[in-house]
Amino acid sequence: MKIAPSILSADIANLGRDVKRVEQAGADYLHIDVMDGNFVPNLSFGTNVVRQLRGQSYLTFDVHLMVEHPESWIDEFAAAGADIIGVHYEATPHIHRALRMIHEAGKKAELVICPGTSVAMITDLLSDVEQVLVMTVDPGFGGQHFLPSMIHKIKQLAEIKAQQGFAYEIEVDGGINDQTIAQCKQAGATIAVAGSFVYNHETPAIQIQKLKAV
Ligand SMILES: O=C(CO)[C@@H](O)[C@H](O)COP(=O)(O)O
Secondary structure, X not given: OEEEEEHHHOOHHHHHHHHHHHHHOOOOEXXXXXXXXXXXXXXXXXXXXXXXXXXXXXXXXXXXXXXXXXXXXXXXXXXXXXXXXXXXXXXXXXXXXXXXXXXXXXXXXXXXXXXXXXXHHHHHHHHHOOEEEEEOOOOOOOOOOOOHHHHHHHHHHHHHHHHXXXXXXXXXXXOOOOOHHHHHHHXXXXXXXXXXXXXXXXXXXXHHHHHHHO
């Protein structure tokens, strides 16, 4: 599986160093969580962080917008250096427009679903995305426990992908460690986001190796 370390759990006072660490350790993507204090009860990074890190890293930037009305931010994060932009199904009544805006900005579009949203709600959108992110915790905070009840959604998405011949990646995010990643991989996930498992350890490279070894 591809591994996307989440900088939400990095040492923010040494963010550049922590990004280099995972880059050198073989991370595939860098996962950047953007929180607005409304869609989720937390605040995190803005466009300035993406822009400054862009100058320091060649990793694919996987920007997860946990914001209401993401349409207002897509062009700014695209200009700042995002490669993949994730928007929540629950965050806007105009999700199709948001996905189209991501493509018009020349970026890969990711559709994100919270634990309370079923795959049935997004089937009409699956032909229009490069990536689907199944949240395996309620979004907003790192360090939460993985929700095993989300596994069936990964299986459903993998089945639809095979049946319809779609090419989207299936990403999982929340509570990922060297045990839970195995369940996700078996179900059909292709990318795993990991925050605390990677960064709450003195050697992130060892943690990434553990995830890649599964
Ligand atoms: O989107 C989020 C949280 O809302 C995640 O990306 C977290 O950063 C994952 O952290 P861990 O659960 O891996 O500690």
